[in-house]
Amino acid sequence: MAKKFVKAFAVLFAFSLIAAACGGDSDETAIENEPEVVEEEVTQVEEDREQGDATGEDTRDDMTAVHGGRLVYGVEADTSNPFVPYASSCAISCRMILRSVSDALFITGAGGNIVPHLVETIVPSADFKSWTMAIRDGIKFHDGTPLDGAAVAYNLNTCRMSPLTGPALSQISDVTSDGQSVTISYTFPEALGPAALNSSTQCGFMFSPTWLQTIASNPLLTAEQRATAAGNPTELVGVGAFTFKSYTPGNGNSFIATRNADYWRGENGITGEELPYLDEIEFVVSVDIQGRSNGLKGGQFDIIHTSNADEIKKYEGNEDYVLLQANDYGETSMYMLNAAQGTNPYAGALRGDPELAMDPLGMNSTNPMIHLSCRKAAAHSLDTQRLADERGAGIVKPANGPFPPGSMGYLEDTGYPKFDIAMAQTEMEQCKIDSGQDPVTVGVTIGQDPFSAETADLVVSMMDDAFGEDISVVVTPIEQGQLIGLALAGAYHVMGWRNFGGVDPSELWYWWSAYTASPVNPTVPELALNFGRFVDPEMETAMQGVRFNPDPAVRKASAEAVNRLFGKNVWNLWTTWTLWGLISSPRVMDITTFTTPEGTMTAPVVAGKHSVQQIWCQDGNCQG
Amino acid sequence: MIKLKLRKRTREVDETSRTNNSLGLMFWAAVSFLAVLTFCAIFADILPFKNPTQTFKGFNKNGPSGSFLLGNDGVGRDILSRVVYGAQTSLVIAVVGTSIALIIGGSIGLAAGYYRGKVDRLLTIMLNTTLIIPPLILFISLILFLDPAAERRMFILIFTFALLSIAPIGRVVRANTMAWSEREFVLAAQTIGARNGRVMFREILPNVAPSLISYSLIVMATLIIVEGAVAFLGLSVPSPTPTWGDMINKGRPHLDVAPHITLMPALSMFLTVLSLNFIGDKLQEKFESKAAIL
Amino acid sequence: MAGSGNLHLREQEKPLLRVEDLVVNFLSAGGETVQAVSGFSIDVLEGETLGLVGESGCGKSTTARAIIQSPKPTAGSIQLDGVELTELDDEEMRRTRPILQMIFQDPISSLNPRRTIRDVVAEPLYVWWEEETGRLAIASWFEKTGNLFQKISSKFSRPARILAPLAWLSLIFWLVSEASDERSLETWLSWLKTPAQFIGFPVLFILAAMAAALSVVGAVWLVLAVILPFGVISGKFGSVTNTVGLTGLFTSLFAVVFLFFRTWSSLGGVAHWLSSGILLLAVGFLAVWSLLACREPSRAGSSALAVLVFMLFAIQVFYIVGLDGNTKLAVFSLSAAVDGILYWLIARRYKLARAQMRQRAEPEVKRVLEAVGMEVEGSLERKPHEFSGGQAQRISIARALILNPKVVICDEPVSALDVSVQAQILNLLEDMKAAYGLTLVFIAHDLAVVKNISDRVAVMYLGKICEVGPPELLYSAPQHPYTRLLIDAIPRPDPEFDQRNAVRIEGELPSPLAPPSGCRFRTRCPNVQAKCSTEEPQMKEVASGHYVACHYPADSELNQ
Numbered sequence A: 001m002a003k004k005f006v007k008a009f010a011v012l013f014a015f016s017l018i019a020a021a022c023g024g025d026s027d028e029t030a031i032e033n034e035p036e037v038v039e040e041e042v043t044q045v046e047e048d049r050e051q052g053d054a055t056g057e058d059t060r061d062d063m064t065a066v067h068g069g070r071l072v073y074g075v076e077a078d079t080s081n082p083f084v085p086y087a088s089s090c091a092i093s094c095r096m097i098l099r100s101v102s103d104a105l106f107i108t109g110a111g112g113n114i115v116p117h118l119v120e121t122i123v124p125s126a127d128f129k130s131w132t133m134a135i136r137d138g139i140k141f142h143d144g145t146p147l148d149g150a151a152v153a154y155n156l157n158t159c160r161m162s163p164l165t166g167p168a169l170s171q172i173s174d175v176t177s178d179g180q181s182v183t184i185s186y187t188f189p190e191a192l193g194p195a196a197l198n199s200s201t202q203c204g205f206m207f208s209p210t211w212l213q214t215i216a217s218n219p220l221l222t223a224e225q226r227a228t229a230a231g232n233p234t235e236l237v238g239v240g241a242f243t244f245k246s247y248t249p250g251n252g253n254s255f256i257a258t259r260n261a262d263y264w265r266g267e268n269g270i271t272g273e274e275l276p277y278l279d280e281i282e283f284v285v286s287v288d289i290q291g292r293s294n295g296l297k298g299g300q301f302d303i304i305h306t307s308n309a310d311e312i313k314k315y316e317g318n319e320d321y322v323l324l325q326a327n328d329y330g331e332t333s334m335y336m337l338n339a340a341q342g343t344n345p346y347a348g349a350l351r352g353d354p355e356l357a358m359d360p361l362g363m364n365s366t367n368p369m370i371h372l373s374c375r376k377a378a379a380h381s382l383d384t385q386r387l388a389d390e391r392g393a394g395i396v397k398p399a400n401g402p403f404p405p406g407s408m409g410y411l412e413d414t415g416y417p418k419f420d421i422a423m424a425q426t427e428m429e430q431c432k433i434d435s436g437q438d439p440v441t442v443g444v445t446i447g448q449d450p451f452s453a454e455t456a457d458l459v460v461s462m463m464d465d466a467f468g469e470d471i472s473v474v475v476t477p478i479e480q481g482q483l484i485g486l487a488l489a490g491a492y493h494v495m496g497w498r499n500f501g502g503v504d505p506s507e508l509w510y511w512w513s514a515y516t517a518s519p520v521n522p523t524v525p526e527l528a529l530n531f532g533r534f535v536d537p538e539m540e541t542a543m544q545g546v547r548f549n550p551d552p553a554v555r556k557a558s559a560e561a562v563n564r565l566f567g568k569n570v571w572n573l574w575t576t577w578t579l580w581g582l583i584s585s586p587r588v589m590d591i592t593t594f595t596t597p598e599g600t601m602t603a604p605v606v607a608g609k610h611s612v613q614q615i616w617c618q619d620g621n622c623q624g
Numbered sequence B: 001m002i003k004l005k006l007r008k009r010t011r012e013v014d015e016t017s018r019t020n021n022s023l024g025l026m027f028w029a030a031v032s033f034l035a036v037l038t039f040c041a042i043f044a045d046i047l048p049f050k051n052p053t054q055t056f057k058g059f060n061k062n063g064p065s066g067s068f069l070l071g072n073d074g075v076g077r078d079i080l081s082r083v084v085y086g087a088q089t090s091l092v093i094a095v096v097g098t099s100i101a102l103i104i105g106g107s108i109g110l111a112a113g114y115y116r117g118k119v120d121r122l123l124t125i126m127l128n129t130t131l132i133i134p135p136l137i138l139f140i141s142l143i144l145f146l147d148p149a150a151e152r153r154m155f156i157l158i159f160t161f162a163l164l165s166i167a168p169i170g171r172v173v174r175a176n177t178m179a180w181s182e183r184e185f186v187l188a189a190q191t192i193g194a195r196n197g198r199v200m201f202r203e204i205l206p207n208v209a210p211s212l213i214s215y216s217l218i219v220m221a222t223l224i225i226v227e228g229a230v231a232f233l234g235l236s237v238p239s240p241t242p243t244w245g246d247m248i249n250k251g252r253p254h255l256d257v258a259p260h261i262t263l264m265p266a267l268s269m270f271l272t273v274l275s276l277n278f279i280g281d282k283l284q285e286k287f288e289s290k291a292a293i294l
Numbered sequence C: 001m002a003g004s005g006n007l008h009l010r011e012q013e014k015p016l017l018r019v020e021d022l023v024v025n026f027l028s029a030g031g032e033t034v035q036a037v038s039g040f041s042i043d044v045l046e047g048e049t050l051g052l053v054g055e056s057g058c059g060k061s062t063t064a065r066a067i068i069q070s071p072k073p074t075a076g077s078i079q080l081d082g083v084e085l086t087e088l089d090d091e092e093m094r095r096t097r098p099i100l101q102m103i104f105q106d107p108i109s110s111l112n113p114r115r116t117i118r119d120v121v122a123e124p125l126y127v128w129w130e131e132e133t134g135r136l137a138i139a140s141w142f143e144k145t146g147n148l149f150q151k152i153s154s155k156f157s158r159p160a161r162i163l164a165p166l167a168w169l170s171l172i173f174w175l176v177s178e179a180s181d182e183r184s185l186e187t188w189l190s191w192l193k194t195p196a197q198f199i200g201f202p203v204l205f206i207l208a209a210m211a212a213a214l215s216v217v218g219a220v221w222l223v224l225a226v227i228l229p230f231g232v233i234s235g236k237f238g239s240v241t242n243t244v245g246l247t248g249l250f251t252s253l254f255a256v257v258f259l260f261f262r263t264w265s266s267l268g269g270v271a272h273w274l275s276s277g278i279l280l281l282a283v284g285f286l287a288v289w290s291l292l293a294c295r296e297p298s299r300a301g302s303s304a305l306a307v308l309v310f311m312l313f314a315i316q317v318f319y320i321v322g323l324d325g326n327t328k329l330a331v332f333s334l335s336a337a338v339d340g341i342l343y344w345l346i347a348r349r350y351k352l353a354r355a356q357m358r359q360r361a362e363p364e365v366k367r368v369l370e371a372v373g374m375e376v377e378g379s380l381e382r383k384p385h386e387f388s389g390g391q392a393q394r395i396s397i398a399r400a401l402i403l404n405p406k407v408v409i410c411d412e413p414v415s416a417l418d419v420s421v422q423a424q425i426l427n428l429l430e431d432m433k434a435a436y437g438l439t440l441v442f443i444a445h446d447l448a449v450v451k452n453i454s455d456r457v458a459v460m461y462l463g464k465i466c467e468v469g470p471p472e473l474l475y476s477a478p479q480h481p482y483t484r485l486l487i488d489a490i491p492r493p494d495p496e497f498d499q500r501n502a503v504r505i506e507g508e509l510p511s512p513l514a515p516p517s518g519c520r521f522r523t524r525c526p527n528v529q530a531k532c533s534t535e536e537p538q539m540k541e542v543a544s545g546h547y548v549a550c551h552y553p554a555d556s557e558l559n560q
Helices: A004-007 A008-022 A027-034 A036-051 A092-100 A149-161 A223-228 A291-298 A309-315 A347-353 A374-382 A382-393 A421-435 A452-472 A480-489 A507-513 A537-548 A552-569 B002-021 B025-042 B079-115 B118-131 B134-146 B155-182 B185-190 B197-234 B244-254 B259-294 C060-067 C090-099 C117-135 C138-143 C147-155 C155-177 C182-192 C195-215 C216-235 C240-266 C270-295 C297-321 C325-371 C389-401 C419-436 C447-451 C471-476 C479-488 C530-534
Strands: A070-073 A106-108 A115-117 A119-124 A132-136 A171-178 A181-186 A240-249 A254-259 A280-285 A303-306 A324-327 A334-335 A440-447 A471-478 A496-499 A572-577 A579-582 C016-025 C033-044 C049-053 C075-080 C102-103 C407-411 C438-445 C458-463 C462-470 C540-543 C546-548
Touching: A027 C458, A070 A092, A070 A291, A092 A240, A115 A119, A115 A452, A132 A149, A149 A171, A149 A181, A181 C458, A240 A280, A254 C049, A254 C447, A291 A303, A291 A309, A291 A579, A291 B244, A309 A324, A309 A579, A334 A374, A334 A537, A374 A421, A374 A452, A374 A572, A382 A572, A421 A440, A421 A452, A440 A452, A440 A480, A452 A471, A452 A496, A452 B244, A471 A480, A480 A496, A507 A537, A507 A552, A537 A552, A537 C458, B079 B118, B079 B197, B079 B244, B079 B259, B118 B155, B134 B155, B134 C216, B155 B197, B185 B197, B185 C102, B197 B259, B244 B259, B244 C216, C016 C060, C033 C049, C033 C060, C033 C458, C033 C462, C049 C060, C060 C075, C060 C438, C090 C102, C102 C389, C102 C546, C117 C325, C325 C389, C389 C419, C419 C438, C438 C447, C447 C458, C447 C471, C447 C479, C458 C471, C458 C479, C462 C471, C462 C479
Parallel strands: A070 A280, A070 A303, A440 A471, A440 A496, C049 C438, C049 C458, C102 C407, C407 C438
Antiparallel strands: A106 A115, A119 A132, A132 A181, A171 A181, A240 A254, A254 A280, A303 A579, A324 A579, A334 A496, A334 A572, C016 C033, C016 C075, C458 C462, C462 C546, C540 C546
């Protein structure tokens, strides 16, 4: 079966490997010259990993895994109530929980390729507009119902019908099922196909349809069913290695799941493996990194994750803890710029209004960032190297685009404006003319945590240094939940943000497409996923190349074109690529080394997220 | 011999009388601290302090040094000048907030205590109404409805703080006024034909004032702390305007590598509040002992 | 047998102070009615001294306070020199107060501990002088410098009565018509914020006046619509002045409400909040000013200055708030300097005027202090607590005398003093009475104290009079059993007389919440009869000028 799969995915495999190869700092030219030589690149990837590149792989000497133990995981937020995929704004902490109680249809392989997990085989039609998946037979949800084609289709349909996740799946025209097989039809040819439903997409995770039908928010329910639906959307019923036990929301509270003895990869499962090893796993929310770090040191947590570079740096060389660093497929820190103006024929076509105004109330008309000159001026004024050094403890890298090294589409030079005060001032003169403002007034909305606030202070001071009296920046710290609301509604000028973590650029299209750019409307948020609301035909063309063209070379070129468009148009002010750190007690083993039943290594860490089934603790005791 | 002894005794008498009258070294230390702080805060623009919002490249999280006497914060700003400019914010909020509360609460308390009866009942209900409002909820809802973009945060802060301080001050004044109104000199003033306003402001207020002033100092200290708490939640005057609470908040992530970032503003807040409380207590003590003579 | 009746009132003569059927009730903490004084009548001729005697709690002090209308009595009539005090309004009563003074029991408590003796004694003069000259301090400055404002306010005192409300009406008219769209209001406000503000406000007033001329038709209409109904309503106040003043106030209030809503709805930002707030306050102040200008032209000058200073300050504040950076600092320093000089000048003037007033009052203060036997030298700048009780009482008397009162009510002035000092104070009061031709009401709980200084003594029991008469008759032939008991209680310097054998008053004073029926003294009376509990005794004359309210007085048939 594994061989069959590899064949079907030969194309994807190739370009993924190339993309992964770019993770090394050195071999850019070699790849450019020999894009076809796939085999050699595989070796290169492995070499890079051996050199200890920041992939986050747990390279400790293998010992035999033992059962038992209770792992307490300190996570950074409680962002996700409810957890059901179609209704969740699922950030890293939520994604870790999903990985514990359920599995995704696909999972990211070690080279950035996508490998099937719940799926056994996958076959595209000749025109790549219809893909048929065969689901592994014999997998059962925690409530005993089987995972069959109908169950998968039901899960996908909840996501398609949900206003939150619907836009991301709008390219799917139909989902049909027959026995264990599911056929997904697309409006356009899909290069990636259902592989997009992997562990870095919340809709890739499967939950029991029987249970989903008891959840009142389920968009597939009729009004009558909804009235009697009494299920709790936080009490997840998945197919995962752990079964839901309890959940208490809020900071300091926890999500507890216990070992699923009937896990499909367990001793009673279809593969006859021994997963999972842990008896119980608990995710405790500890928003403050100091709190998480102290919790780890005090024995409250066995493992924590963080993207705080200062904190990661502190654990470097500390023998008492295991530190895994990963920037693969990670997010990019940036300042989003609200470019809503003019009309949007793309989203308009979907609504039957080709003249759809992006800013009908004129709310964004005073935002100078709708002018390219202003965006360029701002970009030129930011010393991203200094930001990386001072805010990233010198261990993170300044970003120049949405694709970190290692991703497809990464470029050394994207054409994004470099730190240059003279250029910044020149652009600012133009900006003053374009915006008609003097001083140019811009509002920066950021999260309330002290670190973001301080970073914003540094950014503002850089702008002050560059522009002096020409600019007036007002920084507004907003509570995190409200921040997302403002982004969705488009009620901001500039917003501190972190996003675009993912394995394949085609998974990211909905963040950048004009189709998901909704008009600014603070009273009725239209859930625009393109928060920056830019409408760019060139971007649409490039994204089509990434999404719909099966030729890996074309896809790579298109992804690079996307990157260059970001550089040219400055839709975002890039700051740094996120570095994730997993810090654990040395008793916790095999933190990131997860393989598929076929023995394929998976990507150790994807934007901080990793699998938990394979984790075990020495002597079956995580606390020691 | 006798002469010498006499002289010595006179000096002793002098000294004892001085210590009885004086407010003590600590009092003057507190007054001088506040005086220096206020002076620096008012003339910060003229005095040779560094720009409090300028970030010095490469100096982030540096400890105290020759050019940065209290060190640098997480993004390389000069902590000394931020402490001084932060004092501006804290003092303006505390002084203006207390003054407004003093004027409004004082007038209400004076009128309620002097007129009594229906006036008293009405005004007391007004005062008590402000007491039942949960302060933080009031503040946050005001922010949400009036100032989500932090454009007039200072105004909202002062407004809320003043509103919340009116009742405590009003009640102190009312109780004091009632006690002093019992005195016959108030009736005497009415008998010679003084208007009610004159009786209140010329006869009663000077007697109420001492305890009012010392109480106001304590209110002021409380407001500084509350401002710090609000800033710690990120709800105070928006960045880059320095405030002590904001500095403490932003120093938090660096606490284990650079504790001075948090320590310096916390210390200045601590000393300011301590000084205000100390001065308030001492004055109260002094006026009370004086009142006891009467 | 404390009883009722007004037989003892001398109708044929013209008393200076005449109290008739005085009733004072007040609510106790429990909500019950305390009958402190019930049907008290007395009259005092000019130059006479009335001694009012009774136990503690019998209502003497309440009577005294009712006479000075503090608080007003529940019922009854009090006539001072033919004027019915109970019918006067607060302001009229206040103007009557100088001729009716009072001396209190606790000499220390009756002097403000925070003021010097000079100010305590001169305070009555300050009160009335300032009133007479209209804030003498500032007004004198205007007089001296021939200041414009004083001239305007004095010259315009009459036209202002008409012009002030008219100007207001027109200003509002102008606002309503011009500011009906937001832009012009914005313009108006931004215009206020320009540096021209310092001349801005006078210009605004000129504009308002011009607008008045232009909108005269509208103004006439409004005057007809507003003043006429108001004239009817305010008929109670009985004067055109008040009508016009109230109109000014009314229209100003209208302006306040109007501006409030305009600014609230159309503006944002701290500067605008402040500016609108200050505008409201300024309008309020001007409203008060126009009212004052109408009611009391003499006070308009100082009020106008207050308004001017306030506005100057207010405008500066919101002007400065709207500025930024270095400009803010510069303007702040400049205006602070200007304000400083201005306030210093005013304060200096005020101090000077205060000093002038002190100087003017000094001979008076010295005269009365010398008259009451105080050592003037060195005591003027001292505070009350530096004096003994006797001295403090002298100061109190001096304060009461400085206004040349006609009637002085002495509320137990010596009961808190040492016996040796009591005599001094009593003699002093006698002397003062002779020197100033005073009429005294002397209240004491001790008959002995009043015996020598009174021309007439009234004995009071539980809110009613028992016996009235000249002291020689009352002391030698007391008619009422209560009077007899009181006289027996006086200690005698006679070694033969055993004080312990004297008849004593038995029991406690009954509660004024539920006084006994009939004669109020019956519960403690040694001669009580059945009639006493059913019928209230009335005043009857037992000798010339000697009245008693008892069914069975000493000289009556029953006792003989």
